Each structure stands twice: as C-alpha cells, then as structure tokens.
Amino acid sequence: MSAILTLNAGSSSIKFGLFDADTLEEEAGGQVEKIGGKTELDLEIPGQPKLERRIPAANHQEAVTAILAAIAPYLDGREVVGMGHRVVHGGPDHAAPLVLDEAAIAALTRLEPLAPLHQPHNLSAVRAARRAFPETLQVACFDTAFHRGHPWVNDTYGLPRRFYDMGVRRYGFHGLSYAFIAGKLAEDWPALHAGRVVVAHLGNGASLCAMEGGRSIASTMGFSALSGLCMGTRPGQMDPGVLLWMLDDQGMSSVEITRVLYKESGLKGLSGLTNDMRALLASDVPEAAQAVDYFTDRVAQEVAAMAATMGGIDALVFTGGIGENAAPIRARVLDQLAFLGFALDASANASGGTRISSGLPALVLPTNEELVIARAVRDALRGRARA
Incomplete structure (x- = not known):
C-alpha cells in the first residue's frame, strides 16, 4: 500500500x-x-x-x-x-x-x-x-492546461500579431476546477455535458468558462489572472488606459500598480472593508452593498457573453467558495439572467439543492481540485511503471 x-x-x-x-x-x-x-x-x-x-x-x-x-x-x-x-x-x-x-x-x-x-x-x-x-x-x-486549444478568436487580443507569437494570448485559469466539473457533468449529467455549459468558479479568484462537450471554448480570464470578473482583491475587466494614466499622470511605478491590481482592488477596494463575501453580505455599510452589486452584475454580464460565444446556453454551473456557499449571490445572478431562460427556485437555492432553477438548469456542484491532481499523479505513476 x-x-x-x-x-x-x-x-x-x-x-x-x-x-x-x-x-x-x-x-x-x-x-x-x-x-x-x-x-x-x-x-x-x-x-x-x-x-x-x-x-x-x-x-x-x-x-x-x-x-x-x-x-x-x-x-x-x-x-x-x-x-x-x-x-x-x-x-x-x-x-x-x-x-x-x-x-x-x-x-x-x-x-x-x-x-x-x-x-x-x-x-x-x-x-x-x-x-x-x-x-x-x-x-x-x-490551471491553464484545460484551456489550451481554444478557437483562435477566443485566444488572441487585438494587438499586432507579433505579440501573439511572443506568447501574449488568453491563457485562462482555474482549469483544475473546470476539469473536475466537466468530469462530474459527464458522470451525472451527460446530456448537459454534451451541450453548451457556462461554469462559474466564484471565489476570492473568480472566472467563467464556456464549455462545449466538456471542452473549454472561452474563459473570462486571459493573459493574467487579473482580467474578467471582479474578484476578492483583483479588479477584473478594466480600460487599459487607466494603467497608462497611473503611469504617466500619477507617476506610479510598475511595482505600485501591481500592488493595486493584485492586492487592493476588487471587492476589497470597492467596499473599503474586506474581500470576504460573507462579511460584505452581512454588512449594512453602503459601500459593501455596492461592491456586491458590482460583483454580481459582472458575473451576469459575462455569463451572457459566454452564451453569445457558444451561440446559446444549455446550463449554468456554480462552483468555488462563493459559488457553492453564497445563495444570495446565486439568486441575484439568476434573476438578472432570466431573459436567457433561467428561473430561480428560491427554496432549492436556500436549502443547498443541486439544481436551483426551473427552466434552464442552474446547478451547484462542489469542485475538487485536489482529486484532479491526485488522478494525474496516479496516471504518471502508472505510465512510469509501464515504461
């Protein structure tokens, strides 16, 4: 043993x-x-x-x-x-x-x-x-491996092509979590696995992945883990002109900008309080409510964008610390996505059910990155034994 x-x-x-x-x-x-x-x-x-x-x-x-x-x-x-x-x-x-x-x-x-x-x-x-x-x-x-093989249009930026050749492209992250969810869908929800699914990995780091047939087609994260959704301490989508303004007008160094982007932004920066979603939901401070509103609005916007990328959506999956545990966040996102065909089942959502909607399926599936890693190690050990 x-x-x-x-x-x-x-x-x-x-x-x-x-x-x-x-x-x-x-x-x-x-x-x-x-x-x-x-x-x-x-x-x-x-x-x-x-x-x-x-x-x-x-x-x-x-x-x-x-x-x-x-x-x-x-x-x-x-x-x-x-x-x-x-x-x-x-x-x-x-x-x-x-x-x-x-x-x-x-x-x-x-x-x-x-x-x-x-x-x-x-x-x-x-x-x-x-x-x-x-x-x-x-x-x-x-974490980037699951996203390799994106269609080129979902892998590039509107920059001179030489930058793509230098490695400036949309890598995507949270791939271990997405790989686990893809496997779980194949096991328990095969019809959904075969279709068009958006998976929302929501936590201190947050992103979405558009999957077709269990394969990543697009991700909200790109070249770095900064882009896409608002996160605990990272801003997500923003105008790159802001960075030029920080450099030229504010005289900030790259080190200072890095600190702002990675450690002082997102929920923490917007609320001025914390990056803990539980504390923000419990707070009666207006800035806390605004931070939560911004977070949920960005999630809903990007789910719709992922659906457009796939030409439709057959299911939405919530996972990650916030996705699995914050029922109010799931409710707000689904209410904003009613136009796509989601209808919140408030009772199932509040009680921790797996399916929390009527109409289009919205699921809550716990992720297990450690098991994905363990499987990879076992495969490597078996490969070494065969060699």
Whole structure:
C-alpha cells in the first residue's frame, strides 16, 4: 500500500490532500493558512472532527514540513510514492500534467511574471516537497492546461500579431476546477455535458468558462489572472488606459500598480472593508452593498457573453467558495439572467439543492481540485511503471 500527497499552494496558504495511491480515496486533507503570520493548520479526517492548531511556519518550506508531520500518523508506515502540485501557469506549451525535474522547474519559474500572486508560491511548495522527498515522483498540474486549444478568436487580443507569437494570448485559469466539473457533468449529467455549459468558479479568484462537450471554448480570464470578473482583491475587466494614466499622470511605478491590481482592488477596494463575501453580505455599510452589486452584475454580464460565444446556453454551473456557499449571490445572478431562460427556485437555492432553477438548469456542484491532481499523479505513476 502507498499514498499520494497533493499540495495546492497560494500566497499565504497551502491546501493538501492525502490519497490512497490505488483507489484515490481521500484519507486526510486540510490546509495551512496565514503562513508567515499567526499560522494555523486545519486537518480533516473523514468521520472525525476537524483538528485545528497554531503552528510555527515563517515560509512555505516550514508549512510543508508541518503538513508532513500532521499526516505522518495516517501514513502508518506507507510510502508517499507521488506528489502532485497545482501550478497556476503552464504557458502556451503545457496542455497536460508534467513530471517535474530541475529543467522543468526552471522553465516554470520564467513564467512567474505572468502570475506573480501564485506561481512563485506554487514553485516554493514544489521545491520544499522535493527537498523532503528527493526520490518521489513530483507532478505539476496546470490551471491553464484545460484551456489550451481554444478557437483562435477566443485566444488572441487585438494587438499586432507579433505579440501573439511572443506568447501574449488568453491563457485562462482555474482549469483544475473546470476539469473536475466537466468530469462530474459527464458522470451525472451527460446530456448537459454534451451541450453548451457556462461554469462559474466564484471565489476570492473568480472566472467563467464556456464549455462545449466538456471542452473549454472561452474563459473570462486571459493573459493574467487579473482580467474578467471582479474578484476578492483583483479588479477584473478594466480600460487599459487607466494603467497608462497611473503611469504617466500619477507617476506610479510598475511595482505600485501591481500592488493595486493584485492586492487592493476588487471587492476589497470597492467596499473599503474586506474581500470576504460573507462579511460584505452581512454588512449594512453602503459601500459593501455596492461592491456586491458590482460583483454580481459582472458575473451576469459575462455569463451572457459566454452564451453569445457558444451561440446559446444549455446550463449554468456554480462552483468555488462563493459559488457553492453564497445563495444570495446565486439568486441575484439568476434573476438578472432570466431573459436567457433561467428561473430561480428560491427554496432549492436556500436549502443547498443541486439544481436551483426551473427552466434552464442552474446547478451547484462542489469542485475538487485536489482529486484532479491526485488522478494525474496516479496516471504518471502508472505510465512510469509501464515504461
């Protein structure tokens, strides 16, 4: 018996999952939050109460060490034969998981400017895992991979073509989540899977994906993880002329602009309060309500745009932290999309039902990026065994 460990690293957190290498049954999972501050480790074992404790973790290396110590009792002497990592950006060349070596890590490091909020931390966890398990197979799973193969018109910008040849194109993100939802639709809703579906991954990072037959046709995110929907701290769609104004009129540096775009905008910037949707919905501050209004309006606008891209829509799927848990957000979006044929089932929406509409189907499906990563590691292990 052996095990697979998955790591999904963010700027100040790492989600993890421990899976049986043969069955992919999840045996343990959780996350480390607030790395570099008052770090907390949450550990969840099926059928047991969640364990929460404070740990010392000044960086991702120490956080990975803490994760390994937390799961050690559940390994029960078994070997970790494979580790899988969420890596946000795979560039134009990677449409499938990649076995990691030094050359691969160096190539992925060169993509850090395209995803500065995520890629450096993803790779930091990779390096920490390789130090802890130098002989273990390490596999990168890319958020951009699901979107490779878009029609050219959905992959390019209206810039001189030389920029496209240099790699300036619409990469799309949240691909691991979309891959899981595509598989779930194929399993439980095959007629919808075969049709035209918009999936709304709504969380601190948020995007939409238009799927036909389970394949990505278009995404609201593009060259970077900044564009498209309003997010927790990122603005989404905006006039690029604003950036020129910041540079020329305000004299802001690229470092200052980067901070504004990645850390000070979105729900946090609009409300002046927080990027936590739960807190915004509970607040009676006018700016909080305005931030929520802007968020839902952008989601509805972009769902309609995705429908236009596909020439129609057969279903809408909500997933991600906000998509799965914020019933008021789902209700507002569906009410605004009534013209497309959606009719909110308020009772099902409030009670956490899977289908929350009459008319066109609107579904709420929990995503599982860790399982997608674990599957990729198992496939890589089997490929190595056959070789």
